[in-house]
Amino acid sequence: MSIYYYLSAFLFCLGLLGITFKKDLISMLLCLELMLGGVALLFILFSKATGFIDAQLMVIFMMIISACEVAIGLSLIIALYRKKQTIYTNDIKILTE
Amino acid sequence: MSVDIFLSLLTAAFALMVVFSKKTVVAAFALLMTLLTIAIIYFQVGTVFLSAVQVLVNAGAIAILFVFVMMLINLEQFPNNREKNKMKLIITSFTVLVIMGVLALVINNNIEMLSVENLTDNSMKALFDKLFTAYYLPFELATMLLLAAIVACIVITSHEKHEKHEKEELLETEKNR
Numbered sequence: 001m002s003i004y005y006y007l008s009a010f011l012f013c014l015g016l017l018g019i020t021f022k023k024d025l026i027s028m029l030l031c032l033e034l035m036l037g038g039v040a041l042l043f044i045l046f047s048k049a050t051g052f053i054d055a056q057l058m059v060i061f062m063m064i065i066s067a068c069e070v071a072i073g074l075s076l077i078i079a080l081y082r083k084k085q086t087i088y089t090n091d092i093k094i095l096t097e
Numbered sequence: 098m099s100v101d102i103f104l105s106l107l108t109a110a111f112a113l114m115v116v117f118s119k120k121t122v123v124a125a126f127a128l129l130m131t132l133l134t135i136a137i138i139y140f141q142v143g144t145v146f147l148s149a150v151q152v153l154v155n156a157g158a159i160a161i162l163f164v165f166v167m168m169l170i171n172l173e174q175f176p177n178n179r180e181k182n183k184m185k186l187i188i189t190s191f192t193v194l195v196i197m198g199v200l201a202l203v204i205n206n207n208i209e210m211l212s213v214e215n216l217t218d219n220s221m222k223a224l225f226d227k228l229f230t231a232y233y234l235p236f237e238l239a240t241m242l243l244l245a246a247i248v249a250c251i252v253i254t255s256h257e258k259h260e261k262h263e264k265e266e267l268l269e270t271e272k273n274r
Contacts, residue, residue, distance in 0.1 A: 002204075002212040004138060007105045009200035011112055011131075017193040018116040021186055026121055026170075030128050030163065034115055037135050037155070044144055051215030053223055057232055059147055063154050064239045068246035070159050074166045075250040081170050082256065 004045055011038030024087045025077050029070065036066045104141065108134040121172055122164070129160035146221045 011034055018031030040059050047055035081087055111134060114127035132155045139148035204211070228236060 001101060001142065001214070002208050003101050003105050004142070005204045005208070005211060006201060007108060007138075009197060009204060010109055013193050013197040013200070014112050014116055016196070017189060020189040020193075022116075024121070026163065026167065027124060030115055030121075030124050033128055033155075033159065034112055034131065037132060040151075041135055041138065044139055044142060044147065045211070047144070048142055048214055049211045053227055054232075056144060056147060056224055057228055060150065060228070061235065061239055063150060064243060067154060067159060068242055070162060071246050071250050072253070074162060075253040078166060078169060079253050079256075087170060 001045070001048070004041060008038045008042040008045065011035070011041070023089060025073075025080075025089065026087060028089075029073050029077075032073075033066070033070065036062065100141065104134060104138050108138065122167055125160060125163045125167065128163070129156055132156040132160060146224065 015031045015033075015035030015038065018034065019028050022028050022031060040062055043055045043059045043062070047053060047059075077087060080092065084092065086092065108131055111127050111131040115124050115131060118124045118127060132151065136148045136151040136156065139145075139151055
């Protein structure tokens with residue numbers, strides 16, 4: 001069971017790497033989901049190791065919040081695509097111009 | 098023990114596919130497989146209910162939502178290209194490697210404390226007893242959050258009303274002329 005701790009750290013770091021070096025918004029959201037998956041796995045393992053059942057409830061709330069986040073993020077991407085015909089982060093740096 | 102290693106390697110392979118695949122659709126299906134293997138890990142650890150919820154909500158709804166959005170957007174004009182800046186890529190990879198090393202060190206130092214299985218009462222009854230007593234208010238707030246997210250999605254993606262207003266304004270200006 002202890003190897004799963006390393007797996008959750010690996011998933012989190014891989015998602016972080018993906019977010020920093022991907023260019024399009026959909027891939028960045030995919031990597032964000034990967035990070036959330038790693039953190040949820042860590043919560044479950046903590047609940048098993050410490051006997052603290054509240055951590056499993058936190059995973060339920062985390063699933064609810066990640067569902068909201070993905071739904072709103074994807075609808076924002078669709079709205080952006082309709083307005084500017086792009087999903088690249090390089091094309092929407094309006095604050096630096 | 099060998100099952101643990103096999104499942105971890107499988108999940109890590111699919112997670113690598115999510116980050117390093119060229120096509121975004123392939124990345125979405127790799128994410129679906131990653132979430133499914135995480136659900137298997139939940140099942141193997143013993144939290145059966147959360148495993149079912151993971152399959153239903155995360156793999157069944159969220160990963161498929163990505164595929165639906167990819168159908169709405171013409172992805173062929175957006176290849177999944179990565180950062181061209183080599184220096185930035187090297188620096189971010191190095192930083193992430195350092196973070197991973199620190200996390201592995203922390204886990205390695207506490208591995209004896211962490212690998213003990215203390216949770217004996219693993220039933221759904223214990224979970225829901227807590228959810229509907231101590232966590233009742235956060236649960237209700239989470240339902241309100243979901244409702245707000247639904248309304249927000251509809252408002253953000255619908256633009257017909259906006260366009261109608263703009264057309265009416267155009268017509269009015271033409272009439273005034």
